[in-house]
Amino acid sequence: MNTRGQNILLWTTPVAGVLFLFAYFMFPPFSGPMSPTMTPEQVAAFFRENVASIRGVVIFCNLIGAMLVPLFATITVQMLRVGNSSPVFAYSYIIAVGIGMTAFILADFAWGVAIFRPDRDPQLISLLNDMAWFFFVAPVGTIIVQNLCLAGSIYLDARPDPVFPRWVAHFNVLTAVLMVPGAFALMHKTGPLAWDGSLSFSLRLITFAVYVAVMFCVLLTIVNRQVEHEGVVA
Amino acid sequence: MSGSITADGQYTTQQGTPWYKNKKLDQLICFWSVPFFYSLFGLVFVPLSWMMPPRSPASAMPQIVEFMQSPKLLIACTILTLAVGLSAVGNAVYMCQMKRMSVSPVFRFAFMAGAMTGAIVGCLFPMFCFGLGAFRSGYDPEILAMLYDFGYLSFIGCMGCFFLNWSCLGLSILLDTNNTLPKWLGYYTLWQSVSELVIAPVWIAKSGPFAWDGLMSFWLAMVIYVPWQMIVYICVYRAIKSQPESELDNAHLMPAANYA
Numbered sequence: 494m495n496t497r498g499q500n501i502l503l504w505t506t507p508v509a510g511v512l513f514l515f516a517y518f519m520f521p522p523f524s525g526p527m528s529p530t531m532t533p534e535q536v537a538a539f540f541r542e543n544v545a546s547i548r549g550v551v552i553f554c555n556l557i558g559a560m561l562v563p564l565f566a567t568i569t570v571q572m573l574r575v576g577n578s579s580p581v582f583a584y585s586y587i588i589a590v591g592i593g594m595t596a597f598i599l600a601d602f603a604w605g606v607a608i609f610r611p612d613r614d615p616q617l618i619s620l621l622n623d624m625a626w627f628f629f630v631a632p633v634g635t636i637i638v639q640n641l642c643l644a645g646s647i648y649l650d651a652r653p654d655p656v657f658p659r660w661v662a663h664f665n666v667l668t669a670v671l672m673v674p675g676a677f678a679l680m681h682k683t684g685p686l687a688w689d690g691s692l693s694f695s696l697r698l699i700t701f702a703v704y705v706a707v708m709f710c711v712l713l714t715i716v717n718r719q720v721e722h723e724g725v726v727a
Numbered sequence: 728m729s730g731s732i733t734a735d736g737q738y739t740t741q742q743g744t745p746w747y748k749n750k751k752l753d754q755l756i757c758f759w760s761v762p763f764f765y766s767l768f769g770l771v772f773v774p775l776s777w778m779m780p781p782r783s784p785a786s787a788m789p790q791i792v793e794f795m796q797s798p799k800l801l802i803a804c805t806i807l808t809l810a811v812g813l814s815a816v817g818n819a820v821y822m823c824q825m826k827r828m829s830v831s832p833v834f835r836f837a838f839m840a841g842a843m844t845g846a847i848v849g850c851l852f853p854m855f856c857f858g859l860g861a862f863r864s865g866y867d868p869e870i871l872a873m874l875y876d877f878g879y880l881s882f883i884g885c886m887g888c889f890f891l892n893w894s895c896l897g898l899s900i901l902l903d904t905n906n907t908l909p910k911w912l913g914y915y916t917l918w919q920s921v922s923e924l925v926i927a928p929v930w931i932a933k934s935g936p937f938a939w940d941g942l943m944s945f946w947l948a949m950v951i952y953v954p955w956q957m958i959v960y961i962c963v964y965r966a967i968k969s970q971p972e973s974e975l976d977n978a979h980l981m982p983a984a985n986y987a
Contacts, residue, residue: 533865577753578975580826584819584839585757589812591843596851616867623862627855631808638812649753651980676808679858680801 499570499716502563506709509560513702516553520546526689529626529682533619540611540618551605558597564705565590567712568643574719576651582642589642593635600628626678626688633675633697640669640704654722661711664704671700750975754823754967757816761960764813767806771854776803778857781879781940784933788868795860795871804858811851818842821896824966827974828903834895841891849885853878883939884930886923893920896959912962919955922948 520543527539540547565587572583603625607618647655647662675697678688685692749755772779776799782790818838825835856878860871893916900913928937929944936942972978 529862533863576977576980578751578977579754579823580976581754581757581816581819581823584822585816588815588818588839588842588846591840592811592815592846592851595843595847599847599852616870619863620859620866620870623859624855627804627859627862631811631851631855634808634810635812635815637809638815642816645753645756651750651977653980673809676805679804679808679862 496716496720499567503567503712505560506564509557512553512557516550520550526694528689529687533615536622537615537618540608544611547608551601554601558594571656571715572646575646575656577646577649582646585642586639589635589639593632596628596631600625630675630678633672636672637669640665668700668704672697750972751967757820760813761817764810764817767810771803771807776800781945783940784938791872791875792868795875796864798861800857800861804854807854811846814846824907824963825899827907828899829905830899830902834899838892838895841888845888848881849888853882879939884926886926890920890923908962908966922951
């Protein structure tokens with residue numbers, strides 16, 4: 494057994510990061526999120542005016558979402574090494590990844606269908622846009638559970654030499670808490686909790702981006718330590 | 728998850744150690760998250776959204792529009808968004824028991840895929856269909872009526888994932904030679920998976936006993952399902968409790984005297 498596979502898959506994370514930065518700065522719907530108070534006619538007009546860029550976001554997000562899965566899968570593999578009484582946290586984690594990723598891809602597809610024929614009835618464009626935002630918000634719940642499961646797994650690690658350092662558990666609890674306001678975007682059309690607000694949009698995206706970057710570095714260290722400790726060939 | 732830990736607080740291990748030093752604490756935390764999840768689930772689908780018990784597929788358009796624009800649907804959507812991840816934890820608890828059984832891993836991985844899909848198509852998606860109607864007033868009644876149908880049909884008509892999951896669980900119990908869960912529960916679980924099929928006609932009938940609010944499709948299915956879910960849950964609890972500490976995955980990390 495060696496960790497080459499884990500290392501290869503882990504390095505898809507920075508690629509996803511680069512694609513994300515590219516999409517974020519190139520495309521207006523990302524950098525200036527649409528307001529939920531826009532009427533169906535305004536939404537349809539916005540889509541008609543930004544056809545090329547929204548299509549770009551749709552295609553990029555499809556890839557970015559999928560390219561984050563290997564990071565989560567590597568975390569699951571490392572969680573299975575943690576000294577818990579059962580793999581229950583690791584299994585919960587990977588199921589939550591599947592649910593969250595499906596929701597994210599559904600959001601992407603809803604935007605993709607809306608922009609495929611922007612001259613559709615504005616009611617339908619607006620409905621697809623609302624649906625996309627709902628599913629864009631939905632992974633909040635699965636990320637919270639993922640992070641709490643990872644934290645629980647670390648806190649209960651019975652190994653004398655734990656797989657994950659303990660601060661990773663605290664960090665995961667903190668990011669889980671910071672994600673919570675995002676879910677309230679489904680209830681608010683204005684203010685910081687609306688889907689274009691500071692808490693639901695900016696705080697959530699920044700938290701998630703920092704989280705992915707930190708976890709990537711943590712996992713690199715852990716996978717390499719696995720090489721030292723278990724004598725596996727890199 | 729704090730509720731689950733409090734609920735767990737009254738249990739101590741045989742040696743009298745406090746609950747937080749229980750060697751199976753990971754399994755117990757996940758186990759106790761299930762009643763917490765189902766409480767939220769009940770809150771979301773009954774008093775908040777009044778989606779359950781189901782409204783009729785034959786409702787008049789004004790009633791559909793009124794229901795679809797009820798503002799509490801958005802509170803229900805928010806809570807469900809925050810809670811839906813816990814469905815993963817509950818299913819992982821089953822998977823851990825399936826891992827202890829002397830059966831192929833194929834059962835638990837098929838179960839896992841069913842759990843991932845089921846949470847979206849049978850839980851989150853239907854609730855969002857209702858929430859979308861409430862989020863923006865002014866949608867055409869035709870659109871609201873489509874969301875109403877999509878919501879109810881995917882919530883109540885979601886039988887494939889559950890048929891798959893309960894079949895995998897039931898077959899694992901029956902094929903298992905370690906007696907992880909009782910054999911009668913295996914037959915009972917297979918019967919539950921077959922009874923999922925009584926909901927098939929909801930995709931056809933618009934009224935009567937086979938419609939999605941009907942006596943056969945909804946009420947009979949609930950009468951069969953709810954006791955089964957509780958019984959299987961109690962059995963899983965007993966299986967966690969009765970697992971010898973020497974068989975725990977981390978047993979080799981514990982001092983031997985602790986489980987002598």
